[in-house]
Amino acid sequence: MATSNPLLRYAESRKNLVGGVCGLAGVGIALTGAAGGLWPLVIAGLYGAGALIAPPERPATPEFAEEGDRLDGVRADFATLRGYLAEVELPSAARERLSALDALIEALLAPGLVTDPEHLHVLARTVRLDVPEAVDAFVRTRWWSRVTPGTEAPERHLERQLAVLHEEVAAVTAALEEADAMRQEIHTRYLEGRGRD
Structure with a gap:
C-alpha cells in the first residue's frame, strides 16, 4: 500500500x-x-x-476506457493522463514542452471547439497513446542509459517526441483558425452581395 x-x-x-x-x-x-x-x-x-x-519507481501507465473519439471521453482521458504525468519525474526541458502541449490540448478540448472527427481523432490519439507511450518509454530507458553509457540521452528523445506531438496538435489549431477565417470571409461576401441586390 x-x-x-x-x-x-x-x-x-x-x-x-x-x-x-x-x-x-x-x-x-x-x-x-x-x-x-x-x-x-x-x-x-x-x-x-x-x-x-536500482531501477526508479515508475507510476503505472494509465488505462483509458474505450470511448472512441467522443469529446467527453477524450476529456475524461485527458484528466486521467494529467494525473499520471503529475507523478512522473521529468527533466525541466521536457516538462516545459509537456506543459506547452498540455495547455494546447486543454484549449482544444473546450466544448464545441473541435467538431471535425479527424481533428478529434488526432487529439484522442495524442492523449491516449502518444504522450503516455513517450513518457513511459523515457522512464524505462532512463534507468538503462545509466548502465549503458555512450547512448543518446533518453531526455533528448522525449523532447523530440514532444516537439513532434506539439506540431501535430498545433496543426489542428491552425486548421481551426483557417476554417474560422474562411467562414468569416464567406459571411462578409454574403452580406456585401446581399446589399447589392
Whole structure:
C-alpha cells in the first residue's frame, strides 16, 4: 500500500530494497574478514551502489476506457493522463514542452471547439497513446542509459517526441483558425452581395 510519508515511501522503494540486499552482501564480506577494519565502509558503499543502480519507481501507465473519439471521453482521458504525468519525474526541458502541449490540448478540448472527427481523432490519439507511450518509454530507458553509457540521452528523445506531438496538435489549431477565417470571409461576401441586390 502506498504511503504519503516520504521516509516510509523510501523504505518500501526499489532503491532501498536493492541497496539492502547489496548491504547484506557487504555484511557477508565483513563476516569473512575480507573487509578488515574497513567493514563499515564496505557495507555502506555496497548499500549506496545498490541504491544507485536500482531501477526508479515508475507510476503505472494509465488505462483509458474505450470511448472512441467522443469529446467527453477524450476529456475524461485527458484528466486521467494529467494525473499520471503529475507523478512522473521529468527533466525541466521536457516538462516545459509537456506543459506547452498540455495547455494546447486543454484549449482544444473546450466544448464545441473541435467538431471535425479527424481533428478529434488526432487529439484522442495524442492523449491516449502518444504522450503516455513517450513518457513511459523515457522512464524505462532512463534507468538503462545509466548502465549503458555512450547512448543518446533518453531526455533528448522525449523532447523530440514532444516537439513532434506539439506540431501535430498545433496543426489542428491552425486548421481551426483557417476554417474560422474562411467562414468569416464567406459571411462578409454574403452580406456585401446581399446589399447589392
